Structure formats: structure tokens, C-alpha cells
Amino acid sequence: MKIAYVGIDLLYGALSYLSGTEHDIMKIFTCKTDNFTEFNTKIISFARENNIPCTLDRITGKDVENLVKDGCELLVCAGYYFKIPVNKHLMQINVHPALLPNGRGPWPMPYDILGKKRESGVTIHKIADGFDEGDIVLQRKFELSDSENLETLMYKVNNILPEMLSEFLKSPKSLYENAKPQGAGTYLKMPEKDAYTVSGDTQFETAERILRAFYGYECFYRTNDGEKCLIKATAKRTLDGIKDDETAFELKDGYVVCKKSNVYDV
Secondary structure (H helix, E strand, C coil): CCCEECCCCHHHHHHHHHHHHEEEEEEEEECCCCCCCCHHHHHHHHHHHHHCCCEEECCCCHHHHHHEEEEEEEEECCCCCCCCCEEEEEEEEEEEECCCCCCCCCCCCCHHHHHCCCCCEEEECCCCCCCCCCEEEEEEEECCCCCCCCHHHHHHHHHHHHHHHHHHHHCCHHHHCCCCCCCCEEEECCCCHHHEEEEEECCCHHHHHHHHHHCCCEEEEEECCEEEECCCCEECCCCCCCCCCEEEECCCCEEEEEEEEHHCCC
């Protein structure tokens, strides 16, 4: 089966699995990323190494029509900034890191940690006109630990993708045609900056949860004089064991600790 792939490195586990199957990845669509917190480098390298046409241009309805004309049977989207045009002549599925119908939206994962959820999961659904509203093809759950951060959550997501895609590819048309409508659900907007900002007045437990929820992405420490951008910072009760290459910022009842190389002036 000829497959078109759309995505960035965040859900690279999907492309990694598909590359090891008997199916033909005929074209890859990715998009520009900051290559600081989100990346496209694995996707682009894979395309180059395997001589697969790859573009950074936003996918259009004409692109999808051309895929159909060239014999494409399946489009797989796994992490992409833009809406995919729907085409009734092509199976189109999206990998979404949440248990739909709840958790629609571009970035549901931090909400699971901020909301102290005990489980999360992955949904493979049809691409529809509304964001993340297509019929559910497959869904899997996994547990979240008390110490879960965004990085470990995404590790679980990518680990579960091979099994899900394997099941789908065993009988794609049947699963696609028998997908179940989602019904009512919730849409989560992109978190505002205050959601990932802490200060000297922030309680330890609140800061600890925020830093886990956005681990690997920009978090901010706010002072009277300005802000610092922190990547992969953690909250600690004391400064015992702090390393020479780390720096600390005070909380109301603890500290934010971050590698000095991951601290940036704003």
C-alpha cells in the first residue's frame, strides 16, 4: 500500500514503525519547527536517507488530490501544525495523544499532568473537517505515574504506536469503515504563558507540577526585574546535591533547579 506521511519529530515513532513494514512511503510532508523544543530533523533525515520526496510547505487540497492520482491509499498524520484537507477518495488517519473525544486540540498532554490525571492514551481517528473530531478507529490507554513529565508521557505515546499501527494495517479498510463517531467532547486551547510561568511566590507543589507538565519546552521564572526562560527545569525542596553546572531560583517553599546551559534571558 502506498502511504503519505505528515508530521514532525514529536510522534516519530509512527514513521519509524511504518518504515519497517512492506508498505511504500511515497511522500512526506513536514513543517518548519524551531528545532529548539520541537524538531523536524529526524523526519527530514529519514526522507533524505530513503530518497523520499519531502516538503516543508503546508499541505493543500491539491496536494492530497495529487496523492490520490499517484495511487496513494493511506495518509497518516502524526503531529502537524496545520489542518489536513479531507478527501473522500483516500483513507486519512490522525494520531492524537489523548483519549478522544476529550482532549481535542493542539497540545492536550500538559493538561493531563496539570489536571493530575491517572491515565492518558492515544487515539487514531479519521481526519474530519473539525479538528480531532473524526470517527475513532483505534484507541489505547496507559497509566500516568505521580512523577510523570511531558517527556516520559511522550515516550509512552511513541512506544504504543507500533502496536496500534500494526493492528490497523492488518485490516485497514475494515477498521476505517467501521470507525465509531466520537460524540460530544472537549477542546483544549493552547495553554497561555501564565500556565508555564513560576515565581518566588509559587508554592513548591504547583511549580513542581508545572515544570513536569511542560518539561522539555519553555517554562518561565518571573522576577521583579524580568523573566528567565528555563528548559528541563525541576523543582526541589532543598539545594542538597545541586551540581556545579546547575543554577537555582527560589520558590515560596523550595527551589527551581536548571542546568545553566538551559537558562536563557528573555
